[in-house]
Amino acid sequence: MTDTHELAVQQFSPRAAAYVTSAVHAAGEDLEALKAFVARQSFAQVLDLGCGGGHVSFAVAPLVGAVAAYDLSEAMLSAVATEAGARGITNLTTHQG
Numbered sequence: 001m002t003d004t005h006e007l008a009v010q011q012f013s014p015r016a017a018a019y020v021t022s023a024v025h026a027a028g029e030d031l032e033a034l035k036a037f038v039a040r041q042s043f044a045q046v047l048d049l050g051c052g053g054g055h056v057s058f059a060v061a062p063l064v065g066a067v068a069a070y071d072l073s074e075a076m077l078s079a080v081a082t083e084a085g086a087r088g089i090t091n092l093t094t095h096q097g
Contacts (some may be wrong), residue, residue, distance in 0.1 A: 005072055007067035012052070021055045031059050039070055054080035067092045 024075070032058060044065040048057040051069035057080065061067045069080050069092055077094040084092045 009074075012071075012073045028046050031055060032052045035059050035063065051080060051094075052076060053084060054092075058084065058087060058089065061089045061092050065091065068095055069093070070095045070097060072096065 021028050031057045034077045039044075043060075043063075046057075046060050046064050047049045048054070048067060051057055051071045051078070054069050057067045057069040061084075067089075069077065069084075071077050071080075071094075074096050077096055081092075
């Protein structure tokens with residue numbers, strides 16, 4: 001791992017659950033605008049690059065065929081996968097890199 005990669009993992013991994021449950025990250029005009037944009041398209045797949053707590057992935061999952069949530073932190077991705085399961089989202093996969 002590069003030093004930058006390791007620093008990101010160290011910084012965000014302990015906060016993974018907090019990002020998933022964060023009300024600030026889970027709502028807002030930006031997510032509503034993104035959902036409206038995606039709803040007007042016919043996307044088969046969406047890549048949520050640097051997905052963090054997965055809020056973009058969760059917002060667009062009902063509107064597309066598949067969502068790939070991509071992040072550096074395995075802990076963050078685990079939290080996203082757990083939340084997706086709790087929400088009944090079955091078209092979301094997680095990828096680390």
